[in-house]
Amino acid sequence: MSESRIPAAFMTPGTSSFADFLTAQSPDLLPGSVQGGSANLGDIAPHGTTIVAATFPGGVIIAGDRRATQGNLIAERDMRKVYPADEYSAVGIAGSAGLAIELVKLFQTELEHYEKIEGTTLSIEGKASRLSALIRSNLPMAMQGLVVVPLFVGFDPDTGSGRIYGYDPTGGRYEQTSYSGVGSGSLFAKGSLKKLYREDLDEATLVAVLIQALYDAADDDSATGGPDLSRKLFPIVHVITADGGRTLPDAEVGAVAEAVITGRLQRPDGPIAELEGGQ
């Protein structure tokens, strides 16, 4: 802000979208604005992996593991892949980590910018659509292997419930019911959730269920990190209700993770779902 007179573009009435403004004024600041030729760039940067989310009465919870991989190496053990987008929504990211983090930052700014300019917040669908547009703008990078696939969750004040949206690399947006997952380990996590999830779980139980699911993902997917007891690295868990969003403190998640691991010492495959007829 050291320029002298504020440039005309800043004072021109127009968009309330920060991303649109950035596209017009400083496209170099957009994530993925650098074109890298036609090579497959999939391995040049770390990848984030498994994110899971599920709703409970009155809210939604999103959780992500901490591992980022680069080829067959572990690039980061303590990466954060779940970010609050605003007070009532959050986004978990899988895929090309650097781009994904930039994208989240742009998305956060986008929501806040809209709120400040318009004096009101976007609807939950509005937020989900804006995220679609941002992902779609990353499509050229995705074609070169730098794919970003987020999972978006939020509290919808109109329905008083949590909502979950999944995406594909072209920006396609799909609302999910009850639970969902994204990333390489999500296959296993979703299988686990399918057996453990109930619609009427309370918040604390649902946190445990999501950590079970992440454990199962880490169990079978080498790119997903399990709870790391020796380094005290636990999944990031973010809970959103009518009161707003909060990321659970490490101690809280750690206690649940330790309970899950203790259980697995007895029964490596985890809790058993009841068979039909209750046995």
Add this chain to the structure above:
Amino acid sequence: MSTPFYVSPEQLMRDRADFARKGISRGRALVSLQFADGIVFASENPSAALHKVSEIYDRIAFAAVGRYNEFENLRIAGVRLADMRGYAYDRRDVTGRGLANAYAQTLGTIFSSGGEKPYEVELFVGEIGDSAADDQLYRLTYDGQVVDEHGFAAIGGAAEAVGGYLKERYTEGASLEDAIKLAVAALGHTDTDDREIAAKDLEVAVLDRNRTQPRKFRRIRPATLVEILGAVSGTAELEDAKPAAAEKSAAEETATEDSAEKSGEKSADEAPLAPPADDDDGEPPIAPPVD
């Protein structure tokens, strides 16, 4: 062919300043006060949707009087500047001082350029720090002057009367409730009498360093205002089906009445603005918010 004629630069500037002052003085006053936990902004503004006080960034707020479309333009430019800078660098790199400078340059350039009509606006840029000593409050005038204010300040029409009232009564380290009461009493003060302003006609917002979120800006809702103001807004709330609030308020009513005679003498020398020209119904024309 038009006849060339000469106007001295002094005259030109005087005319432009008169023009801007006149526009600003048609509106009502807006005050800004430091209190123990931050800065409070208050103005009389019957519109619930068109704001005079807004959030710019985490710890920075904007408050303005004058022509709505002009200060709205400045506000949006500020939000864009701040968000752009915070996005490109870091949130900590967005400062109130930087923003005030950008506004000052812009207003100054517009004022002294021959081609543009001067902006009929006056504004505050406030930024809170970790303690009251770190708070900053800049007042910017239509010609791009920046004044670093301490404690309190008033802008807009009747700013001298309101500012004089504040000068008599302002104390450092007040609570939010006391600061709001003082601000609202000051807004209702004129040289001849004191008015009570209904809570629904007030716009009050604070930068509150006690907020846990990184974004410290918060609007004070009308219901909260009624609670805080009690006496001042009591009578107006009667018609709003809130008899209880009105009742408890009657006791405090005398607190603000002794002020009328005090402000007259001090207003003449420090007046940045002409006294209100027209009757006080006059906000400048209000445009709908830009898209």
